Amino acid sequence: MIDHELLRRRAQELLPDDVFGYFDGGSGAEVTLAREARAWDDVLLEPRVLRDVSGATVATSLLGQPVASPVLVAPMAAQRLAHPSGEVGVAVAARDSGSLMVLSMRSSTRVEDVGQVGPFWQQLYVLQDRGVTDEVVERATAAGALALVVTVDTPVVAGKRVGLPSALPPLGIVPALDRRVVTDERLQQARDVGPRDLERLAETSGLPVVAKGVLSPAAARDCVAAGASAVVVSTHGGRQLDGVVPTPLALPAVADAVGGEVEVYVDGGVRTGSHVLKALALGAQAVLVGRPVLWALATGGPDGVRVLLDDLTAQALEALVLSGCRSCADVGPDLVHASRR
Numbered sequence: 595m596i597d598h599e600l601l602r603r604r605a606q607e608l609l610p611d612d613v614f615g616y617f618d619g620g621s622g623a624e625v626t627l628a629r630e631a632r633a634w635d636d637v638l639l640e641p642r643v644l645r646d647v648s649g650a651t652v653a654t655s656l657l658g659q660p661v662a663s664p665v666l667v668a669p670m671a672a673q674r675l676a677h678p679s680g681e682v683g684v685a686v687a688a689r690d691s692g693s694l695m696v697l698s699m700r701s702s703t704r705v706e707d708v709g710q711v712g713p714f715w716q717q718l719y720v721l722q723d724r725g726v727t728d729e730v731v732e733r734a735t736a737a738g739a740l741a742l743v744v745t746v747d748t749p750v751v752a753g754k755r756v757g758l759p760s761a762l763p764p765l766g767i768v769p770a771l772d773r774r775v776v777t778d779e780r781l782q783q784a785r786d787v788g789p790r791d792l793e794r795l796a797e798t799s800g801l802p803v804v805a806k807g808v809l810s811p812a813a814a815r816d817c818v819a820a821g822a823s824a825v826v827v828s829t830h831g832g833r834q835l836d837g838v839v840p841t842p843l844a845l846p847a848v849a850d851a852v853g854g855e856v857e858v859y860v861d862g863g864v865r866t867g868s869h870v871l872k873a874l875a876l877g878a879q880a881v882l883v884g885r886p887v888l889w890a891l892a893t894g895g896p897d898g899v900r901v902l903l904d905d906l907t908a909q910a911l912e913a914l915v916l917s918g919c920r921s922c923a924d925v926g927p928d929l930v931h932a933s934r935r
């Protein structure tokens with residue numbers, strides 16, 4: 595079982611201070627970041643017994659795509675800051691471990707280079723210039739994207755802790771624009787993203803749209819009404835509005851509200867197989883893992899990321915078996931102690 599804190603400390607030793615600070619930090623006073631790190635541990639389980647768990651598997655399917663486990667790679671910007679292989683290295687690892695990578699729109703690698711490796715989902719910010727957003731969608735679709743993950747919690751990028759005075763290169767490279775960067779105001783996130791944007795992206799791409807960054811039943815219902823095929827319960831890893839509810843606390847009500855109609859995923863502080871099991875028990879079909887992927891990439895390159903993903907899958911299977919379940923679909927709210935059900 596990989597010790598994520600050890601991995602993080604090794605990455606800290608290897609990475610320049612400003613890069614580590616950018617990856618590690620949260621927004622504001624980091625209240626949400628700190629709470630989310632503990633919140634999964636606070637959910638307690640009650641396993642079933644006397645169940646036949648032979649042949650148990652965590653393999654599942656998400657939006658019709660088969661995956662080896664419900665552990666996906668969260669979209670994260672600028673992965674070449676962690677390792678020269680960047681997003682391509684992560685894509686190779688995700689493919690080899692049977693997972694799925696969500697490629698950030700603020701990637702440091704061209705979408706075509708990632709598409710050549712294997713299937714992926716494309717994350718999008720709706721930019722002030724909708725034409726540029728459409729250009730990214732066209733290129734991602736042509737490169738083989740299977741879904742669009744539209745981040746809905748970022749009308750503006752929240753201020754974050756930084757390390758020492760920053761020597762970071764400009765972060766916002768838009769893959770469809772190759773070398774253009776987001777110092778151009780029109781390439782910043784739009785502040786007027788509305789239901790029509792989700793509807794339009796689903797119509798024009800023909801791909802399922804996943805809305806990332808909901809924390810309430812009302813927000814989830816709005817996204818589903820606008821045509822979302824799935825929602826991600828997410829605080830953006832404690833990197834947008836600080837002080838929002840940690841995701842394990844928000845997930846059950848969102849799953850109750852929309853889980854009958856669409857798939858529900860969750861991220862933020864998911865670090866162990868037990869956390870994955872808890873996410874499924876609270877109503878999610880999958881989890882996304884963020885920072886540990888960057889630590890594994892920085893310390894071990896693509897192999898390091900594959901080992902991390904395989905380890906999380908093995909841990910998730912062990913937790914599933916120990917809880918008396920045979921499949922992800924078998925996991926239910928009865929596994930969660932009444933204090934959190």
Ligand SMILES: Cc1cc2nc3c(=O)[nH]c(=O)nc-3n(C[C@H](O)[C@H](O)[C@H](O)COP(=O)(O)O)c2cc1C
Binds near residue numbers: 616669700833
């Ligand atoms: C360095 C970094 C960059 C990120 N970039 C993006 C991004 O481009 N788009 C996005 O939707 N989320 C982005 N996120 C948020 C992640 O997708 C995810 O919600 C979060 O990291 C999950 O929490 P965890 O890191 O605790 O696993 C980023 C997170 C980090 C740490």
